[in-house]
Amino acid sequence: MRIGVVTFPGSLDDRDAQRAIRLAGAEPVALWHGEHDLHGVDALVLPGGFSYGDYLRAGAIASLSPIMAEVIDAANGGMPVLGICNGFQMLTEAHLLEGGLIRNEAGRFICRDQQLRIENSTSDWTTGFTANQEITIPLKNGEGSFMASSETLERLEGEGRIVARYIGVNPNGSLGDIAGVTNARGNVVGLMPHPEHAVEAGFGPDTAQAMSSGVDGLTFFTSVIARALVNA
Numbered sequence: 001m002r003i004g005v006v007t008f009p010g011s012l013d014d015r016d017a018q019r020a021i022r023l024a025g026a027e028p029v030a031l032w033h034g035e036h037d038l039h040g041v042d043a044l045v046l047p048g049g050f051s052y053g054d055y056l057r058a059g060a061i062a063s064l065s066p067i068m069a070e071v072i073d074a075a076n077g078g079m080p081v082l083g084i085c086n087g088f089q090m091l092t093e094a095h096l097l098e099g100g101l102i103r104n105e106a107g108r109f110i111c112r113d114q115q116l117r118i119e120n121s122t123s124d125w126t127t128g129f130t131a132n133q134e135i136t137i138p139l140k141n142g143e144g145s146f147m148a149s150s151e152t153l154e155r156l157e158g159e160g161r162i163v164a165r166y167i168g169v170n171p172n173g174s175l176g177d178i179a180g181v182t183n184a185r186g187n188v189v190g191l192m193p194h195p196e197h198a199v200e201a202g203f204g205p206d207t208a209q210a211m212s213s214g215v216d217g218l219t220f221f222t223s224v225i226a227r228a229l230v231n232a
Contacts, residue, residue, distance in 0.1 A: 001042050004038055005018050009033070011048075012050065014049070018030065033066065038070050043082075046083040046084065054086075059091075060089075081188045085193075098156065105145055105173025113137070113139075116164040117133070118130070119165055120160055120186075123189050125221075128222050128223035136214050139171060144192045146175055161184065179193055196221075201213045
């Protein structure tokens with residue numbers, strides 16, 4: 001399986017996402033924001049960072065990059081797409097996901113290992129989890145507070161489209177403790193925390209077993225590979 005990772009001006013975690021994909025057992029493919037070519041990939045990751053310096057709104061300018069026309073078409077055609085942090089912001093700005101992300105409630109950048117509860121284990125990116133499974137992956141953002149109208153929130157809740165919620169603490173003031181959502185089809189997922197930073201023992205969050213041993217993030221990437229094999 002070939003999974004594309006799009007690099008935008010200001011991307012920080014594109015190489016980390018490529019590494020996570022490789023560790024999960026797929027082939028990462030580097031894609032450039034200025035192209036109109038997905039190079040035949042089977043899935044896509046929009047990585048974290050500060051695309052275009054977060055000018056205007058985080059993810060707003062990147063959502064208009066040339067390659068996003070192909071990303072939107074591919075997503076609407078059923079290709080799995082994962083937006084991580086800044087990538088989540090791009091997906092909302094491109095209207096592939098509902099809601100939006102605003103500045104953290106505390107008004108400052110937050111970086112911490114964050115506990116999550118997986119609410120939806122049926123999306124293309126979460127099938128390897130069990131419903132209500134609790135995981136820990138890093139979070140780092142300044143504009144990570146998920147907002148939506150009451151009608152949108154009611155629909156997301158009613159349709160089971162909340163992918164993950166913050167537990168223990170809501171670090172950025174997101175409505176409903178929402179850390180990630182999916183589209184109705186389940187192929188497009190936006191996640192504010194960073195699964196690509198918890199994919200290899202020795203480099204992840206601390207666990208009860210050992211320091212830096214957390215690898216909960218790897219399951220997001222192995223999930224999409226397993227789903228592709230089932231659908232092949």
